[in-house]
Amino acid sequence: MSLLSWGKYPKIKNTVFRFEKEEILKPIIKTYRSIIPYGNGRSYGDSALSDIVIHMRPHDYFINFDEQKGLLHVQSGVLLSEILESFVPRGWFLKITPGTKLITVGGAIASDVHGKNHHVEGCFSECVQEFEIMLADGQVTTCSKESTPELFKATCGGMGLTGIILNAKIYLKKINSQFIDQTTIKTKNLKETFDAFEEYKKSPYSVAWIDCLAKGNNIGRCLLMVGDFRDDGQLDYSHQSNLSVPFDFPSITLNSWCVRSFNWLYYKKVKQRVSKQKVDIDTFFYPLDAIQHWNRIYGKKGFTQYQCILPKESSYEGLKEILEIISDSGKGSFLAVLKLYGKANDNYLSFPMEGYSLALDFKMDKGLFELLDKLDKIVLQYTGRIYLTKDVRVNKETFEQGYPQIETFRQYRKDHNMDKKFQSLQSQRVEI
Amino acid sequence: MSYILIIGARSDIAKATAREYAKHGYDLYLAARNANELEEFANDVMVRSQRVVKTIELDILNYDSHPSFYEQFEESPLGVICAVGYLGEQSKSQTDFNEAKQIINTNYTGVVSLLNNIANDFEKRKSGFIVGISSVAGDRGRKSNYIYGSAKAALTAYLSGLRNRLYASQVHVMTVKPGFVATKMTKDMDLPEKLTAQPREVAEAIYKAQQKNKSILYTKWMWRWIMLIIRNIPEWKFKGMSI
Numbered sequence: 106m107s108l109l110s111w112g113k114y115p116k117i118k119n120t121v122f123r124f125e126k127e128e129i130l131k132p133i134i135k136t137y138r139s140i141i142p143y144g145n146g147r148s149y150g151d152s153a154l155s156d157i158v159i160h161m162r163p164h165d166y167f168i169n170f171d172e173q174k175g176l177l178h179v180q181s182g183v184l185l186s187e188i189l190e191s192f193v194p195r196g197w198f199l200k201i202t203p204g205t206k207l208i209t210v211g212g213a214i215a216s217d218v219h220g221k222n223h224h225v226e227g228c229f230s231e232c233v234q235e236f237e238i239m240l241a242d243g244q245v246t247t248c249s250k251e252s253t254p255e256l257f258k259a260t261c262g263g264m265g266l267t268g269i270i271l272n273a274k275i276y277l278k279k280i281n282s283q284f285i286d287q288t289t290i291k292t293k294n295l296k297e298t299f300d301a302f303e304e305y306k307k308s309p310y311s312v313a314w315i316d317c318l319a320k321g322n323n324i325g326r327c328l329l330m331v332g333d334f335r336d337d338g339q340l341d342y343s344h345q346s347n348l349s350v351p352f353d354f355p356s357i358t359l360n361s362w363c364v365r366s367f368n369w370l371y372y373k374k375v376k377q378r379v380s381k382q383k384v385d386i387d388t389f390f391y392p393l394d395a396i397q398h399w400n401r402i403y404g405k406k407g408f409t410q411y412q413c414i415l416p417k418e419s420s421y422e423g424l425k426e427i428l429e430i431i432s433d434s435g436k437g438s439f440l441a442v443l444k445l446y447g448k449a450n451d452n453y454l455s456f457p458m459e460g461y462s463l464a465l466d467f468k469m470d471k472g473l474f475e476l477l478d479k480l481d482k483i484v485l486q487y488t489g490r491i492y493l494t495k496d497v498r499v500n501k502e503t504f505e506q507g508y509p510q511i512e513t514f515r516q517y518r519k520d521h522n523m524d525k526k527f528q529s530l531q532s533q534r535v536e537i
Numbered sequence: 538m539s540y541i542l543i544i545g546a547r548s549d550i551a552k553a554t555a556r557e558y559a560k561h562g563y564d565l566y567l568a569a570r571n572a573n574e575l576e577e578f579a580n581d582v583m584v585r586s587q588r589v590v591k592t593i594e595l596d597i598l599n600y601d602s603h604p605s606f607y608e609q610f611e612e613s614p615l616g617v618i619c620a621v622g623y624l625g626e627q628s629k630s631q632t633d634f635n636e637a638k639q640i641i642n643t644n645y646t647g648v649v650s651l652l653n654n655i656a657n658d659f660e661k662r663k664s665g666f667i668v669g670i671s672s673v674a675g676d677r678g679r680k681s682n683y684i685y686g687s688a689k690a691a692l693t694a695y696l697s698g699l700r701n702r703l704y705a706s707q708v709h710v711m712t713v714k715p716g717f718v719a720t721k722m723t724k725d726m727d728l729p730e731k732l733t734a735q736p737r738e739v740a741e742a743i744y745k746a747q748q749k750n751k752s753i754l755y756t757k758w759m760w761r762w763i764m765l766i767i768r769n770i771p772e773w774k775f776k777g778m779s780i
Contacts (some may be wrong), residue, residue, distance in 0.1 A: 123724050166577055167584035190560070191585045352731075 108158055111400055112149040112497060113409030114469050117210040120157050120465060130269065131243040133159070134526070141529040142265045144209030145184060148216065149410045150497030151530035152264050159269055161211050167191070168272060175277045176234060180268045181211030186394075191388065197277040198334075200232035204312075204442075206391050211270040214490070216494040217262030217455040221310040221390070224447035228455055230261035231485050234241075236273035240383065241526040245271065259517050264493055264520065266527045266537060283342045284312070285381045285389045287332035291375050294323020295425055299461075302445045305331045308391070312419035312444050317369040317437035317465055324428050328375055332389060342386065345362075349397035353405045368440060368466060405470045408438075409497045411477055412456075412464035414446065415489035420461035423487035427463065427480055434476050435532035441465035453514040456492045464495065474498055493531060504535040511537070542566045542593065542614035544651065545621035546575055549720035550670060554618055554741035561744065566614060568595040568606070597621050597647035607654045616666035617655050618743070621648055623685075624722050630684040637684050643735055644688035649695055659708040666709045668698040668747055673714045673755070676764045679780060700752060709750045715739055716760035732757065769771035 107118050121135055135187040141155035145162055162482075164182035171177075175197060177188065185199060192198070203218040212218075214236060219367045226232075235249035238260060248256045260267045290305070292298045298313060305311055308331035315327040341426040365529050387444045394397055400408065412488065415423040425442075431437045442464045456462075467473050484491065490507025491499045515537065518524040531537075539557045543551050555565055559582045567575050572592040574626040582767035593605055599657040623643035630637040637760035652667060656684030673680050693712055700710035717723065732769075739756045746754040755761040767780070 123721075125721075159556070166581035170584055187585070193586075 108143055108146060108154070108160065110150060110152075110154055110497075111147050112409045113374040113400060113403075113405075114409065114470075114497060115154070116407075117154060119155060121160050123160045124158070124162075127239070127245065127271065130159065130206055130239060133157075134239060134241070134269065134406070136140050137242045138525050139533075140268045141216070141524060144182065144212030144215075146337065147205055147208045147212065148455050149408075149495045150465045150493075151534070152216075152493055152496070152532075153212075154530045155528055161209060161403045166267070170474065175279065176273065177277055178274045179210055179494050181214075181236075182209050184209055185213065189386070191341065193275060193280070193283055195281055196339050198280045200276055200278045200295040200384070201226055201229045202390055203229075204391065205394055207394055209514070210273050210275065211296070214261055214270055214273060215263060215265045217450075217452055218494070219446070221312045221444070222304060224311070224445055225309050225455055227447060228261070228450055228452070228457060230257070230450065230452060230455070232276045233261065234276060236242060236260075238267065238443045239269040239271060241268065241522045255517060258452045259514060262452040263514070264454065264529065264532065264537075266529070266532055267521075267523055268527065270276045278339075282335040282339050283386050284335045284337065284339060285332040285384050285386070286335055287330055287384050287389060288329070289375055289380050289382065290324075291344055291372075291380075292327050294322060295421065298325050298329065298443065299421055301327075301329045302461075303330065305396050306445065310332050312442060312533040314440040315428070315443045315463070315465075316372050317441040318368055318435070320432050323433060325425065326372065328372065330389075332384075335383070335529070348395060348477055350399055350401040353401045355404060364438060371440060405530045406469040408468045409464055409473075409477075410464055410466050410495040411480060412462060412492040413480070413484045413489050414456065414458055414462035414497045415460050415484065415487045416458060417460040419487040423483055423489065424461060425465055426483050430479060430483075431478070436467055436470065436473065436476060438466035438468065444493070445513065453510040453517070454493065454508055454517070456490065456494070458490070460489070462492075463491070496531065499535065501535045540566055540589075540610070540612055540614045542568060542610075542617040542655075544568050544617065544648075545597070546578075546592075547571075548620045549736040550715065550718060550721070550739050551620035552578060553619070553736035554620065554743055555582055555590075556585060557740040557744045559588040559590065560619075561613070562588070564589040564591075566591050566593055566610065568593045570594070570596055573753070576737060588619075595651075597651065598642055600647065600650040603651045603654050606651070607658070613658065613662075616668070616747070617652075618668040618670070619648055619652060620670045622670065622722070623671075624682070625685060627682050627684060633643055640684050641688045641691075644685065645691045645695070648692060651697070652695075656703060656708070660703055660706045663706045664708065666711070666747060666750075667696075667699065667703075668711045668712045668713060668743060670715065671696065672717050673760050673764050674761075676714070677768050677775075709747075711743075711754060712753055712754065713739075713743055713746075713754045714760065714764070715756050716763070718756075732759065732763075758777045772778045 137157045139155050139323045140157040142159045142161050145151045161182040167179045202220045212227045217230050219228045234445040237245055237247050239245050250257045292301050311331040313327040313329040319326050342523045444462050446457045541563045543555050545551055546569040569705045572594040575576045575592045579592050582590045625640040670688040674686035679687050696712040716726045719733050734757045742756045
C-alpha cells in the first residue's frame with residue numbers, strides 16, 4: 106500500500122505502518138530512518154510523504170472531556186470533524202479550525218494550522234494545552250509550552266519532524282448556535298479589498314475569495330466574507346452532503362475558459378456591495394468538504410496549492426504583482442483565498458505573520474513550476490514566506506529566507522537525533 | 538429498552554457500528570474475547586456520545602457458556618449486531634484441519650449457538666432485531682478463500698432462514714455482506730480504492746438499512762452488482778478463473 110497526499114503529486118511507493126499500539130510503534134521508530142507521520146492525507150504536497158510512513162488515522166480514541174475547562178483529550182488520529190459531530194450539539198466548537206475539518210488533531214499541531222480567525226485567536230497551538238510525543242529514541246514525553254518550551258515551539262508547525270504526536274489536550278470554545286451571521290462585501294479591485302479587510306477587522310472571522318483571472322482594473326476583485334456565531338440556541342448539527350467526485354476528471358476539463366467563466370459567475374451572482382446571510386457551520390467554515398474527493402477534478406496528474414504570505418506594509422504592492430503575473434499566465438484556478446493575519450507566534454516554523462496571505466490551486470501542468478518560481482522571487486523580494494503544508498516544490502533558498510528561525514530548528518533536531526530519524530520528501534528537498 | 542448488543546466488538550466494523558448507534562442515542566453492550574481490552578474503546582464511545590457502554594466477556598467458541606452469557610443482562614438488548622469474523626489463512630486451512638475448524642466454528646457454529654439463544658428470546662417477546670455480518674465471500678466459493686467463504690455462505694443461509702422464521706414475530710433479521718473494507722483484517726492486502734469501504738461507511742449503511750428493516754445489505758453498494766455478475770458466471774468458465 107502507498108499513500109498519496111491531497112495534491113496526488115508526487116506519486117511514490119512507500120512502506121506504510123498502520124498505527125496500532127505504542128508498544129508496536131516503539132521498535133519501528135528505533136529501527137528505521139526517514140520516518141514521517143501521516144494523518145488524513147490532507148496536506149497538499151510532500152510534507153507527509155517519505156520512505157517510511159506511520160499512518161496515524163487509526164489512533165482515534167477520545168479519552169476525556171473536562172466540561173469545566175472545556176478541555177478535550179483525544180488521540181492524535183481523531184479528525185476535527187469527529188470532534189464537531191460530538192461537541193457542536195453540546196455547545197462547543199474548535200477554537201481554531203482551518204478550511205477543512207477532515208484533518209487529524211496530530212496534523213493540526215504539526216502544521217500549526219490557522220483559520221478565518223487568525224487575526225484574533227492565532228494558530229492551532231494556542232488551543233493546545235499539552236500533548237504526548239514519541240521522540241527519536243522511542244521514549245514518550247509530555248510536552249507543553251510551559252514545561253518543554255523548545256520542544257513545543259519545534260513541534261507546533263514542525264511538520265512531524267520532531268516525533269510522533271500520540272495524543273493531545275485541546276481547549277474548545279463555547280458557542281450558542283450552529284449558525285453564523287455572515288456579511289458578504291463585494292469589491293471591485295485590490296485596493297477596495299484591502300480597505301474592506303481593514304474596515305471589518307474587528308469581525309472574529311474573515312476570508313476573501315478572489316477572482317485571480319480578472320484582468321486590468323479588476324485585478325484583486327473579491328467577495329469578502331466576515332461573520333460571527335449567532336446566539337439563537339440552535340445546536341442541531343446534523344450533516345452531510347454526499348456529493349462526491351467519482352473519478353479523476355480528464356485533465357482538459359479545467360481549461361482556463363471554464364475556470365474564468367466559473368469565477369465570473371461566482372462573482373456576478375452577488376449583486377449588492379454588502380449583503381447579509383445566515384449560514385451554518387459547514388457552509389461557512391468548510392465549503393469544500395461538502396464534495397468528497399474534490400481533488401479529483403484536477404485529473405490524474407494532480408495539483409498543488411501555492412500559498413504565500415507577505416508582511417502587512419508591503420502586501421499591497423507584492424500581491425498586486427503576484428496577481429498580475431497569475432492573471433497573465435492564465436493558469437490560475439478557481440477562486441483564490443486572501444486573508445488578513447494577526448501577529449506571528451514564536452514557533453520555529455509556523456507560517457503566519459502579520460500581513461496578507463494568498464492561496465490558490467494550480468493543476469499540474471507544463472510550465473507551472475517556472476511560473477511558481479517567478480512568484481517565489483516576488484515573495485522573497487517582499488520578505489514573505491511559503492506555507493510548507495501546501496508546498497511540493499519550493500527550493501531551499503526561498504524556504505530558508507522566509508523562515509528566519511530555521512537554524513534554531515535545525516540545531517534542535519540535530520541535538521536530539523531527530524534529523525536523520527524523521528524526514529519527509531519536503532524536509533529532504535529544503536534540507537530542514 | 539435502549540441497549541444494543543454488539544458481538545465480536547473488537548473488529549473495526551463493530552467498533553464503527555458501536556459509535557454509530559451510540560451517536561443515535563443507544564446504550565451499548567460490547568461483547569468479545571478479552572473484553573478488558575475494550576475498556577479504552579468503551580470510554581471513547583462514552584466521551585463521544587455520553588451513552589452508557591458496558592463491556593462483557595464472551596468466547597464465541599465456548600458454546601456451553603452462551604445460555605448464561607445471554608441471561609446475565611439486567612436489561613435485555615433491544616437488538617443485536619453480530620460482527621464475529623475470522624478470516625484465517627486459506628493455504629493453512631487446506632492442510633491443517635484445526636485452522637479450517639477454527640474458521641468454520643468462529644464464523645458459523647459459534648454464531649449459530651449464540652444467535653439461537655437470542656432468537657428464541659426475541660421470538661418470545663415479539664420484538665427486536667438481529668443484524669448478522671456475513672460476507673460477499675459467501676456468495677460464491679473461490680480458491681483464494683473458500684473455507685472462510687463456505688462458513689460465511691452457511692451463515693448467510695442461516696440468517697435467511699432465521700429472517701423467514703422470525704418474520705411472524707415482528708423480529709427483523711438483516712444480512713450484511715461487506716465487500717472490501719479497510720480494516721485490521723485486510724491491512725496487508727492491496728485493495729482497489731474505489732471498491733473499498735471505510736469501516737465508518739459500513740457502519741452508517743448498517744444503521745440506515747437496519748432502521749428501514751432492509752433484509753440484505755451490500756457495502757459498498759456496487760458489490761451487489763459485482764456479486765450478481767460473479768454468481769452468474771457459468772461454472773465451466775468459473776472453474777478456470779482466478780478472481
